[in-house]
Amino acid sequence: MDPNQLIGPMSPMGYPAPYWFLVFFKVLGFTLHMIAMNVWYIGILLCMGLYWRGSEHGKRLSGRLMNQMPVIISIGVNLGIVPLLFLQVAYYRVFYPATILMAWTWFSVFFLLTVAYYGVYYYVIGLRKGDAALVAGRKLAGWVSAVLFIVIGFIFANAMSLMAHVKGWPDIWFLTSKAGAALGTGHNLGDGTLYPRWLLMIGLAIMTTSAYITLDTALFARRESEDYRRWAWRFSFTVYSVGLVWFALAGSHYVFASWPVELRAAMFSGPRAILTVATALLPGLPWLLLLLKRKTMTVAGAGLIGASHLLTLAANAISRQVVQNESIRPYLDVTAEPVTTQWSPLILFLLLFIAGVGVVIWLLAKAVQAAKAAPAH
Amino acid sequence: MHYPWWYVPFLTSPMLIALVSVFHVLVSHYAVGGGLFLAYETQYAHRSKSKHYLDYLKQHAWFFILITVVYGAITGVGIWWTIGLASPLATEALIHIFVFGWAIEWVFFVIEIVSAFIFYYFWSKLEPEIHIRIGWIYAGAAWISLVLITGITAFMLHSGSWPENRTFWAAFLNPQFLPQTLARTGGSLLLASLYVFLHASFKVKDDKLRNLIGKRSVKPALCGSLLTAIGAGLWFVFLPESARLALASASVLNVLTAVIFALTTAVFIMMYVGPYRNPSWISPGFAILFLAFGFGAVATGEFIREAVRKPYIVYNVVMSNQVYADEIPALQRDGYLQSGTWTRAFVAANYPQMMNDGRIDNSRLLDLPERDQVKLGEVLFQYHCNDCHAGAAGYMAMGTLLHGWTPDMIRHMIDNLHIIRFFMPPWCGTAQEAALLTRYLSQIAPEQPAGMYYGKE
Numbered sequence: 001m002d003p004n005q006l007i008g009p010m011s012p013m014g015y016p017a018p019y020w021f022l023v024f025f026k027v028l029g030f031t032l033h034m035i036a037m038n039v040w041y042i043g044i045l046l047c048m049g050l051y052w053r054g055s056e057h058g059k060r061l062s063g064r065l066m067n068q069m070p071v072i073i074s075i076g077v078n079l080g081i082v083p084l085l086f087l088q089v090a091y092y093r094v095f096y097p098a099t100i101l102m103a104w105t106w107f108s109v110f111f112l113l114t115v116a117y118y119g120v121y122y123y124v125i126g127l128r129k130g131d132a133a134l135v136a137g138r139k140l141a142g143w144v145s146a147v148l149f150i151v152i153g154f155i156f157a158n159a160m161s162l163m164a165h166v167k168g169w170p171d172i173w174f175l176t177s178k179a180g181a182a183l184g185t186g187h188n189l190g191d192g193t194l195y196p197r198w199l200l201m202i203g204l205a206i207m208t209t210s211a212y213i214t215l216d217t218a219l220f221a222r223r224e225s226e227d228y229r230r231w232a233w234r235f236s237f238t239v240y241s242v243g244l245v246w247f248a249l250a251g252s253h254y255v256f257a258s259w260p261v262e263l264r265a266a267m268f269s270g271p272r273a274i275l276t277v278a279t280a281l282l283p284g285l286p287w288l289l290l291l292l293k294r295k296t297m298t299v300a301g302a303g304l305i306g307a308s309h310l311l312t313l314a315a316n317a318i319s320r321q322v323v324q325n326e327s328i329r330p331y332l333d334v335t336a337e338p339v340t341t342q343w344s345p346l347i348l349f350l351l352l353f354i355a356g357v358g359v360v361i362w363l364l365a366k367a368v369q370a371a372k373a374a375p376a377h
Numbered sequence: 378m379h380y381p382w383w384y385v386p387f388l389t390s391p392m393l394i395a396l397v398s399v400f401h402v403l404v405s406h407y408a409v410g411g412g413l414f415l416a417y418e419t420q421y422a423h424r425s426k427s428k429h430y431l432d433y434l435k436q437h438a439w440f441f442i443l444i445t446v447v448y449g450a451i452t453g454v455g456i457w458w459t460i461g462l463a464s465p466l467a468t469e470a471l472i473h474i475f476v477f478g479w480a481i482e483w484v485f486f487v488i489e490i491v492s493a494f495i496f497y498y499f500w501s502k503l504e505p506e507i508h509i510r511i512g513w514i515y516a517g518a519a520w521i522s523l524v525l526i527t528g529i530t531a532f533m534l535h536s537g538s539w540p541e542n543r544t545f546w547a548a549f550l551n552p553q554f555l556p557q558t559l560a561r562t563g564g565s566l567l568l569a570s571l572y573v574f575l576h577a578s579f580k581v582k583d584d585k586l587r588n589l590i591g592k593r594s595v596k597p598a599l600c601g602s603l604l605t606a607i608g609a610g611l612w613f614v615f616l617p618e619s620a621r622l623a624l625a626s627a628s629v630l631n632v633l634t635a636v637i638f639a640l641t642t643a644v645f646i647m648m649y650v651g652p653y654r655n656p657s658w659i660s661p662g663f664a665i666l667f668l669a670f671g672f673g674a675v676a677t678g679e680f681i682r683e684a685v686r687k688p689y690i691v692y693n694v695v696m697s698n699q700v701y702a703d704e705i706p707a708l709q710r711d712g713y714l715q716s717g718t719w720t721r722a723f724v725a726a727n728y729p730q731m732m733n734d735g736r737i738d739n740s741r742l743l744d745l746p747e748r749d750q751v752k753l754g755e756v757l758f759q760y761h762c763n764d765c766h767a768g769a770a771g772y773m774a775m776g777t778l779l780h781g782w783t784p785d786m787i788r789h790m791i792d793n794l795h796i797i798r799f800f801m802p803p804w805c806g807t808a809q810e811a812a813l814l815t816r817y818l819s820q821i822a823p824e825q826p827a828g829m830y831y832g833k834e
Contacts, residue, residue, distance in 0.1 A: 001726050008379035008718040012701065013473040013543075025480070071494050074446055077454065078490055081483050088461065088472045096380045096465040103383045103390075103462045110397070110455035117447050170726075173381065173719075179752065180723035181384035181759035184462070345477035345545045349484070356484035360491050363511065367495045370502035 001170040007331050008093050014338040015089065017346055022090045023321060029082025031317040035310070036076025038208030040069060041153055041201075044120065044146040046209060046239070048139075057231040060224070064216060066127055066142070069120050077113070090334055091163065091324075098163040101172050103184025105155055112148045112155075119145030157198035162188035164327035196254035203250050204316060206243030207283055210236040211309035214290065218302030230295070237287075237294045244287050251280060266326050267319075279319040282312040378699055378717030380465040382760050387771035390463035391764055395683060397459045399676045401452035403568070405523075406561065406675065408445035410569025410601070412489075412519040415441065415496070416512035418593060423505040429586050433577070438497045440576050446493055450486075464764075466699040467533075467690040474539070474548050475529050482525040488518040523565065524558055531557040534682065535617050536692045552615040560608025564675060566601025567644070570594040571664070571671040574652065578664040584657060591656030595648055602645050609678075617692055620685040623800045630684055633677050640674035687765070687800040696802040698764050705805055712739050713761060713806035714753070720760055724753070742809045747816065754817025757810055769821045779818060781825030788815045 015022060043065055050062035087095055099106045119141040126138035162168065165188055172186035188194055213236040217229050224232075255264065255276075267276045286309040293301040325334060383390040415438055422430040460468045472479070492515040496508070503511065528549040532539070537551035573594045581587040613621070624630050647667055651658045688697050696702055707716065714720040715737040724737050728749065731737055743750065758768065762775070769776035779787065791811045795803040804811055 001722065005722040005725065006718060011469055011473050012703070013470065016473055016476050016545075070447075071498075074450065074490055074494070075487075077450060078483070078486055081454070081486065082480070084457070085472070085476065085479055085483070088468070089476050092465075092469045092472065096461055096469070100381045100383050100462055100465065107393070107458060107462060110451065110458050113454075114448065114451050117451060121443065121447065170722075174726070177381075178384050179755035179759050180719060181382040181756075181763065184383050184385070340543075342477055342545045345481075349477045349480045352481050352484050356488055359488050359514065363488075363491050363495050363514070366503065366507050366511070367499055370499045370504075370507075374502045 003166045003169055004331055006097060006166070006169050006173070008097070010337050011092065014340040016340065016342045018339050018341065019090060019335045019337070021346075022086045026083045026086035026090065027314075027317045027321050029079060029086065030320075031310070031314045033076060033079040033083060034204070034313050034317065035208060035212075036072050036079060037153075038201075038205035038313075039065075039212045040073050040076060040120075041149055041209075042205040043072075043209045043212070044069060044142070044149060048142050048146050051134075051139075051142075055231075057228050058235075060228055061213065061232055061235065063127055064221065064224075065213070066120070066124055068216075070117075070124055073117055073120060077117075090337075091328075093332055094163045094166060094328055097169065098165075099159050100182050100184065101169065101176070101186040102159060102162060102188070103182065105184075105187060106159055107184070109152055109155055112152050116145040116148035116152065119148070153201065154198055157194060157201065158188045160324075161191050161194045161197055162186075164324050165191045165193070166328065166331045192258040193254065196250050196258050199250035200247065200254050203243050203247030204283075204313065206246055207240050207286070208243075208309060208313065210240035210243060210290075211286055211306055213239065214297070214302050215306045218297055218299050229297075233290075233294045233297045237290045240287050240290050244283055247283055248280075255280075263323065263326050267323065272322060275315070275319055275322065279315045282308075282315050286312065378466075378713070378720060378760050380699070381719045382699070382763060383462050384759060384763060385463075387767055389763055389765065389767055389772050392772055394456070394459045394463050395680070397452060397455045398683075399679055401449070401456055402679055403672055403675060404444055404449040404452060406565040406568045407441075407572050408449045408489075409516075409519045409523045409562070410565030410567070410597070411441045411445065411572060412493075412512075412516040413566065414569045414573060414594060414597065416509070416516040417597075419512045420509045421593070423509055429583070430589065433581060433586060433590065435497070435500050436580055437573065437576055438500070442493055442497055444572075446490060450490075464690060464699070466701070467695045470691060470695050470701075471529060471533075474532075474545065477545065478525055478529055478549060482522050485518040485522040485525070489515055489522065492518065520562070520565075523561055527558045527561050528554050530682075533689075533691045534620065534686055535615065536694050540693050553612065556608050556611035556615055558608070560605050560612060560678075563601040563604025563606075563608055564678075566597045567605060568601075568671055568675060570598035570601070570648075570652075571644075571668045574659050575661075575664040575668050578659050578661045587659055588656035591652040591659045595652040595656075598648055599645075599653070602641070602648070605641070616685065619688075619799060620692075623685045623687060624681070627684070627800070630681055633681055637674055637677045637681065640670050640677065644670050644674060688795065688802040696805075698761050698802050698805065700802075700805055705803060708805040709803075709807065711807075712737060713757060713810055714742075715739070717760060720756055723756055728753075739807050739809050743812055750813050750816045751820055753810075754813040754815070754820075757806065757814045758817055761805060761814070775818055776821050776823060779822035782818075782822050784815055784819045787818045787822065788812070791815060791818075 047062040047066045047069075050058040051066075054062060123134075123138050123142035123145065126133040126135065162172075168188060168191055171190075172188075173182065176183045176186040213232055217224075217232040217236070221229060221232070255267070259267070266272060286305045289301065289305045289308060293305070328334065385393065415434060419431070419434050421427075422434055492511050495503075496511045496515055500508070528551070531553035532548050532551045534557075535551050535553040537547060537553075539548040539551070541547075573590060577587055577590045581590060613624075616624070624634065644667065647663075647670070651663065651667070686692060686697075689695060689702070690697055690699075693702055696705070700708060704716070714724050721737060725732050728745065731741055731745070742753065745753070755768075758775075765773055766778070767774040767776075782790075788811060790797055791804050791814055794801045806814075
C-alpha cells in the first residue's frame with residue numbers, strides 16, 4: 001500500500017499563524033522542556049545510584065538533586081505543553097494517526113507519569129525527614145520512578161519516530177486493527193531509527209544532568225563545604241565525559257547506520273551540513289570548558305557552561321526539527337498549508353508571554369532575596 | 378474517517394475522555410478555588426498575626442500542591458492525550474481555532490507553578506506583604522486559566538457566531554462563555570471549601586482553630602453556591618435549542634438533572650446547618666460525605682454538559698462521528714468510505730476490485746459476497762457509529778438497542794437517523810453504504826426477548 005493514502009486532508013481552517021512562527025515556538029518550547037526533562041530523565045537514576053553506592057559527597061549530591069526534583073519535574077511537564085501544542089497545530093496530519101496506532105501505549109504515559117511523579121514525592125518527603133525516614137518502601141518508590149521515567153522517554157521516542165515513519169503505518173495498521181479501526185496496540189519497534197534516536201537523547205540527558213550539577217554547585221550550593229563543591233565539579237566533568245562518548249556513539253549510529261541514504265544526503269548538503277556538523281560538535285564546547293574550569297570553577301564559568309550546553313540543546317532541537325521535516329516530506333509538506341493569521345490573539349499571546357516572563361523574573365528575584373536573607377541551616 | 382478510529386471494546390474510546398475529564402475537573406476546580414482561599418486566608422492570617430492559622434495554612438498549601446500541581450497538572454495533560462486519541466478531528470479543529478488561547482493559558486500555568494512553589498517553599502522566609510502578593514498572583518493566574526479554558530469548552534456547547542465569522546473572538550466570546558465562567562468560578566469556591574473541610578477534619582486537633590477554619594471557609598462556599606446557581610440558570614437559558622430539548626427528552630438526563638439539584642441542595646443545607654451554624658460539626662466522616670456530595674454534583678454536571686451537545690462535539694462545527702458538519706452533503710454524495718482517508722485505504726487494500734480510477738465504485742459495493750458486505754458494514758459502523766455506540770455489547774451497544782429489529786426497520790432508522798432522534802447525526806453515506814451497515818447491524822441485532830406476553834385474542 002502507498003502510505004500516502006493514509007495522510008488525511010488539510011484542516012479547512014488553515015494555520016492560525018505562519019509556519020515559521022509555529023515551528024519557532026515548537027523548537028523553543030522543546031529546547032526549554034529538554035533542560036528539565038533531561039535532568040529528571042537521567043538525574044533520578046543517577047541520584048538513586050549515588051545514594052545506594054555513592055561516597056559521602058555522592059549521597060549529598062543525590063540529596064540535593066532529589067530535593068529539587070519535584071519542582072524540576074513540574075516545570076518540565078509544564079514546558080512540554082508548548083511543543084506539544086504547536087506540534088498539534090502544524091503536524092496534526094501525522095501526529096494523530098501515529099499516536100492512535102499506538103494509542104494504549106501513548107495513553108499509558110498519563111498513568112506512568114502520575115505514578116512516577118508521586119513516587120518522586122514519596123521518596124523526597126522521606127529524604128527531607130532524614131536518612132532514618134528513607135525506608136525501603138521510599139527507596140523502592142525512587143527506583144520505580146527512575147525506571148518509569150526511562151520507559152516514558154522510550155514511549156515518546158516511539159511516538160515521535162512513528163510520526164515520521166509514515167512508511168511503516170500500513171503494516172502496523174493491518175496487523176493491529178479490527179474492521180479498519182485501530183486497536184491501539186501498535187508500536188514502532190521495527191523502525192531502525194528508534195533505538196539510536198532514544199539512545200542519543202539519553203546521551204544528551206547525561207550531559208544536561210552534568211551541566212545542571214555544575215550550575216547547582218556554583219549557584220545554589222554556596223553553603224556546602226569547599227571540598228564538596230570541588231568534588232561535585234570533578235564529578236560533573238566525569239559525567240559529562242560519559243555523556244559525550246555516549247552521544248558520539250549513539251549519534252554516529254543514528255546518522256550513519258539508521259538514516260536512509262536520502263535523509264543523510266539532505267542533512268549533509270548546503271546549509272544543513274553546517275547544522276548537522278554543529279549539532280555533532282557543540283557538546284564538545286561545554287566539555288572543554290568543564291575540563292578547563294573544573295578545578296577553579298566560578299559562577300561565570302558555570303554560567304558559560306550552562307549557556308554553551310543550552311546552545312547544544314537548541315542545535316539538537318533544530319536538527320531534530322529539520323530531520324523530522326525531511327522524513328515527512330515525501331508524504332506531506334508542512335510548510336504548504338494555507339495561513340489565516342489570527343493577529344489579535346497572536347499579539348495578545350506575545351504581550352502576555354513577555355509580561356509573564358517579567359512576572360516570573362520578579363517571583364524568582366523575591367525567592368532569591370528571601371533565600372539570601374534566611375539563616376543558614 | 379480522516380484519522381484512524383481507535384476501537385476500545387465495550388467502553389468506546391470517547392468514554393475514556395469522560396473518565397479522565399471527570400477526575401481532572403474535581404481537582405482543577407480546587408486548583409482555582411483553593412488558590413483564592415489560600416491567598417485570602419493567608420492575607421487574613423498575616424494581618425491578624427494568627428500564627429496557628431498560618432501554620433495550618435502552610436500545611437494546607439502542601440496538601441494543595443500535592444493534589445493540584447501533581448495530579449491536577451498531569452490529568453490536565455491527560456485530557457489532551459485522550460482527546461487527541463479518541464476525538465482527533467474535534468481536537469484538530471479546536472487546536473486550530475484556539476491555539477493562542479491555549480498558549481496564553483500556558484503562560485498563566487507557568488506563573489501558577491512558579492508562584493505556588495515560591496508561596497509554599499519560602500513560606501516563612503518572605504516578607505508577609507510579598508508572601509500575600511505571591512498568593513494573589515497564584516490565585517489570579519489560576520482564575521484566568523479557568524476563564525481561558527472555559528471559553529474553549531463553552532464554545533463546544535455553543536459555537537455562537539463562529540460558523541459565520543470564523544474569528545478567534547467570535548469563538549471565544551460565545552453565548553455559553555459567561556454562564557459557564559460564573560458556574561465554574563462558583564464551583565471552584567464551593568469545592569475548595571469542601572477540600573478544606575476534609576483536610577482540616579483530619580489535620581487540625583485544636584477545636585478553636587477548626588471552628589475558625591470552618592467559619593471562614595463556609596462563606597466563600599455559600600457565595601460559590603450562589604454563583605453556581607446563577608451560572609447554571611444562565612447556562613440553561615443560553616443553551617442551543619437542540620441541547621435544551623436533549624436535556625428534556627432523554628430520561629437519563631432527566632434523572633441526572635434531578636440528581637444534581639438534589640446533591641447541590643444537600644450540600645447547601647449541610648453547609649448552612651453544619652460549618653456555618655455549627656462549625657464544630659466538621660469531623661472526618663462529615664467532611665468525606667460532604668466532599669462525596671460535591672464530587673457527585675460536579676461529575677454529574679460535567680456529564681450533562683457533555684451529553685447535551687449531541688449530535689455535535691462542537692456545536693454546528695464537528696459532528697459526534699468525527700466529520701465536519703460542512704462535509705455532510707459531500708459525504709452523502711460521494712460516499713463515506715470514499716471520503717474517509719482510512720476507510721478508502723481499507724477498501725483499496727482489501728477490495729481492490731471495488732476501485733475505479735482510485736475511487737470506490739459505490740454502484741458495485743452490493744455486488745460483493747454477503748460476508749464482505751457485512752465486513753464493510755462493520756467498517757462503516759466503526760467509523761460512523763462507534764463514537765457513541767459499542768457493537769454487540771457494551772456502552773450504548775447496538776446489540777441491546779436493536780432487539781428484535783428487522784433489516785427493514787434498521788434500514789429505515791439509518792436513512793432517517795437525525796429525524797428519528799434529533800440528537801443523532803444524519804446518515805453520512807450513500808444508499809449502498811446504508812445497505813452495508815444494515816447488513817452488519819442485522820447480524821448483531823438479537824432476537825426479541827423470549828417469554829414476553831402481549832395478550833391473546
